[in-house]
Amino acid sequence: GAVVSQHPSWVICKSGTSVKIECRSLDFQATTMFWYRQFPKQSLMLMATSNEGSKATYEQGVEKDKFLINHASLTLSTLTVTSAHPEDSSFYICSADNPGTSGGASNEQFFGPGTRLTVL
């Protein structure tokens, strides 16, 4: 299968600080990764598409200056929550597809374990 890891698994920070979350594809190369946010008992909301070597594509309503995405290599994408506030507290999950296993036909996404962010 395809394994995606995230680090850290949880983080607590003070309001106004910035937090960086890493998403890695461990056994495959991912030219595209996706970042989601999930509030308790709600669905996953797609925040942005991270493209290796180019700018991320943000969904409508997501502040690109607030949520900085960098995809500098084929196995690593980072999400930085800048000047975090309590309302940014959420579960952040990344995903990637692996054409090598799904062949692009099943549209299967492989998800990282998620990062729980709590902003005090």
Next chain:
Amino acid sequence: GQSLEQPSEVTAVEGAIVQINCTYQTSGFYGLSWYQQHDGGAPTFLSYNGLDGLEETGRFSSFLSRSDSYGYLLLQELQMKDSASYFCAGGWGSASKIIFGSGTRLSIRP
């Protein structure tokens, strides 16, 4: 816009069969996936329908009807471990970007 609607909660009995429905908006839609998520965990892929009809994978089956903008996930021989949230997810535009449905929380009683 792009949206997928599901019932918020479904309750079923262990050993029974349950169907979770999903309706969606159609512009540019190209396929429907289903994911399972246990509390605090990551979503895991269950099934995908790129064409109309039924796809069967063990105890889980998924169905798609493009003409009706509708799909469902069928879970058979329910087990307690199937208690989780289930999401349909649609693909629009790009080959890999997906949008998740509102989610259905499945509770199973002994």
